[in-house]
Amino acid sequence: MSRFNRDAIGGIELSDEFNVLEHELVPEHHLLKEDEAKKVLAQLKLTRDQLPKIRLSDPCVMTLDKICGPVEEGQIVKIVRKSPTSGISVCYRLIIRG
């Protein structure tokens, strides 16, 4: 992903690791526990594969992995978006391989 070459940038100081979840464009991501996930699915009357997807390699999922411990395929991420129309909108994504 990164074409970074430390030698190539004379004079640039590097900062600490950037937490992508802090970026303006990234909404809140929360990893759901299994019982929470089941509750959500029952409430929405959906099966897991009907949810939108998010990849295991997604930077946000990788950051969640660092924060809340190992993330696995099949878990559900709760996303709390700031929406220009409804203020706040909550959506869920299923973690898939890739």
Place this chain on the structure above:
Amino acid sequence: MSAQKSVEALTAKGVDEKTAQQLVEAGFTISKLRKVATEKKTRMSLEKLLGEKKMQKVMQSLLASSSKKAVGKRGKKAEKKGQKEPTKMMIPMKVKELTNSQQKIMKVLASLKMELPRSVVEELAKRIEHGKISDKTLKSIIEEAFVRFEMHRVDANESAGIIAAQSIGEPGTQMTMRTFHYAGVAEMNVTLGLPRLIEIVDARRVPSTPIMEIHLDPSIREDLVAVRKIATNIEETALIDVADIETDIGGMRVIAHLDTKKLSRKDLTVEQVYKKLNSTRGLKGLAEIGEDGASVIIKSDESSFRKLQKIYEDVKMASLKGIPGIERAVIKRAEPKEYLIYTEGSNLADVLKIDKIDGKRTTTNSILEIYEVLGIEAARNAVIHEASKTLEEQGLTVNIRHIMLVSDLMTNDGDVKAIGRHGISGRKSSVLARAAFEITSAHLLRAAIMGEEDKLEGVAENIIVGQPVTLGTGAVKLVWVPQKMKE
């Protein structure tokens, strides 16, 4: 530390002013608050002062501000040894907390088992903050609001996609076909109008004019000299930008006459160039500084013209400094009192690693790059933002809901898919729907060979076979079963 200063320091850490004052009055300073995590006694007294919930919030904001240095080093080892863990990365909370009147409305809504979106709740809260409204009136207001809101919701089985397509398509016909525009930024070329919209919807890997908007750290964002330094440092500089390069066939060598003016502008010295060239691939150990002190001579180690030609090419393109992909960096003054760096060319992953940059606000117009660096949800936001910005620029008003629908569809599978032949339309499950879109015969032929089946669930298929489409009233199967009359 004086009381005023302590309050200021606390608010800087993200504690709200009222709480900060309360804390300082009770004799809590930041250093004392830090101890709360370890000392039970201080913890108890703080809890007594603020209550549990508020205390946790204060602690969280304190932690959040000191967790900037957090690097995911926290391994199992550290935990086992019981060592002090380095501060953790946190999930930042971005949604605003509810105000008192908002909470009141939410409570009433919950008691009525109704739901209203947050924006409606906010609007209602704003109205009831001024006058005094009794609980009974509030209840009826909320009930009425709920009824009105339900009336305006999209009906089930409404063809939202078709409406979105029309709503974006019609203004699209009025867009300028080819616009190359200087959009405010000094001589920076930006693709706008229809070409840009097509680019977004096609999810192109690299936009035709990649541009980054780099925000800077609050400590230097008003300091032009510091900003300029960063700008020159990130610009990718090749040798050809600072030197005249000639090939000396007689001496089997390449001579780079460095332009000292250009060098100093790029903050480079002859020595640095020489060192850099000597460590460049294909030129290792061949370069030396010329006698005049302002040129670098690269001697060929083989006496072949082909090799000399290759060395010439390598020397020309040798990168001296900067971030790969950033061709030009321009400083722009933004309101209020802040300098931004705009760059031609984009490399978000690397720019975010630079110190003294406000990574939270730094963006690029390359959606695929945002997807790779910040993830699918950021890409969704970027599509919405870029598309509505492009339309707005042309003086067209398209409701953001339509654009959001398109963006949701593009990012539904966890990666950014294009609308069109290679993306969404090309992957529909129905053969007839795909055939109706583009390359008809190829789809039909392939379907025949593979023995595909069409369940006739979509719109296009049903129109082709002449059935009512599965939209609106056509989507529900409603049968009236007359009850036997009871005698």
